[in-house]
Amino acid sequence: MVTELQTLARSLREHSLVKGLSDGHVDFLSGCTKNVRVAQGRFLFREGSSADELYLVRSGKIALEVHDGARGTIVLETIGADDALGWAALNPPYRWNIDAQAIEPTLLFAINGACLRQKLDADHSFGYVFTRRLMNEIHERLERLRLQALDVYRVRS
């Protein structure tokens, strides 16, 4: 009989952040994970609230936003299938510093931050492999933000 956890582990394995991890590591991770659905227009999290989960997007689209009194809401980046978001759940003070709004119906894996932190600390082999993957994800995000910050399409006189 296939348990709910096994089904979750199987679908979790399809996400690029998890793909290729050992069965033991995926099982380990599944224990901290649940499925989350966010309706279009709803917020996954808001700036200032407690960052309790790391998210792996399965489908849909999330806008990462900041609100500025003078400029209104600014979309920083949209995140879609196979992306991850929520490093704040792994780093003190565990608070979101942006808003995340679903601009399409979105399905995600939500990995409990406290549970994940505990596992990263308890199993250094898992911790190393998973942190390397997160580092790669963060590196790619940083590269994109650099290009975005250059504002390359602005007309310079």
Place this chain on the structure above:
Amino acid sequence: MTNLLAEAPASVRPDVMIPEFLPITRARRDTRDVFTIELDVSARGGFSFAPGQFNMLYPFGMGESAISISGDPDCPDKLVHTIRAVGTVTKALQALRKGDIVGVRGPFGRPWPTSDACGKDLVIIAGGIGLAPLRPVIYHAVNHRDAFRKIAIIYGTRTPADLLFPKELEQWRGRLDLQVQVTVDAADRSWKGHTGVVTKHIGRTEFDPGNTIAMMCGPEIMMRFAARELERLGMPTESIWITMERNMRCGAALCGHCQFGPSFICKDGPVYRYDTVAHLLSVREV
């Protein structure tokens, strides 16, 4: 000068330095600072060009500017240019209306290697006004769809208001045999498309890195980042093609204004294989 041109057979370019005078049949505004003009080429029996080539356009008394042809190479009865109004010449072109005359020299330059892409996947990456020089490639690829395997168009621009050719992008996106990704660098909440840079979408596009030709046009920094991403996915640099932009004057490699390292962009470019110019892109003095 008009008499001299009148004596020459319509289909023969009398001299690369002498402009032909063509009337505008249509002028339209695309975005805040981008516009498109169509020129009447019926008197000269059409205007053949290859995707990626450019003309020197001359609004009288204002000087010339090198402008890529943005029309359909399979429809030589229309000569189309999409232009960003940024300087004296392009602003003068923007002020012209239907019936006004434009001096035209060309076509010049090395075109996109569309025949090299036959039988392969084709990835087209455009940034900002860079979609205009690539639109002839897209027209060509769509007109000859069976000649290519997968075709992907990845287009990034500054804001939703800066999107070029939105109706055509929508048409191409509606086709099942094209992958089209459009993204903007900055947006407010009313924009429901992608926000972020083009490089992100390269990795989300289906193509075989070992059997693909990539063609890119946009700001040099964008092309460098995009080329790096293509390389990371396993694409050889010999399969990546880019366009270069420099101040061009004569269009015939005589004046030297567009020298880029050992080459002249007007003659040896504007389309270059990436591995032949990559080492020059980060050289400050070039």
